[in-house]
Amino acid sequence: MTTALREKLWAYIVENNPELVFSLQEEHSASRYITEKVNAVLPLAEQLFAEGMPYYAIEEQCLKVMTEDLKPSRYQYIRSVIEEEFPEHYKRLKENGALTYEVVNLIEACKGIFNDFDFTVENEDNRHLRYAIIGQVHDYLV
Structure with missing residues (x-):
């Protein structure tokens, strides 16, 4: 799940916030940023999984939480x-x-x-x- 969330978050940022991509790459902090965002939603993902939510819905909910501060673009x-x-x-x-x-x-x-x-x-x-x-x-x- 962690890999999928990392990929989805990065794809979202590239599509909607390329200025952030440039900034993160300039500072060599893209990996750290993505890791921190994903780690912050892992407890939510585990909770939703325990509740029986489908995998795709968990990813969608986690992506929504991870991108809240990036909206609107x-x-x-x-x-x-x-x-x-x-x-x-x-x-x-x-x-x-x-x-x-x-x-x-x-x-x-x-x-x-x-x-x-x-x-x-x-x-x-x-x-x-x-x-x-x-x-x-x-x-x-x-």
Whole structure:
């Protein structure tokens, strides 16, 4: 189970939080981070197993717990803004293989906006947040 949880967590981070991947790799702490996250949910996994929960459901529940502090994804948010509001730039960046790199740069450029709006799952649909991010992305791309 530990290996499966490690793989699922890493896949989630790569897909939704590549800025964290870069940071962890820079600090040579990816393995430690993953190990700490997995070890923290092992008691939950054991409890759910003892209760007779199916293996796949245990993994799903553990992944949910391990990724709570990684949501919502600033990466996915900015990526969707570029795709929806700047489709030409999105297409060009994707074709050039620079989309992930530029979105990670934009996360840093939009950090103040995300902090000002206290970006959370509850307010990720805030239109004022979206307009502010669109403006910052526009300034960055154009």
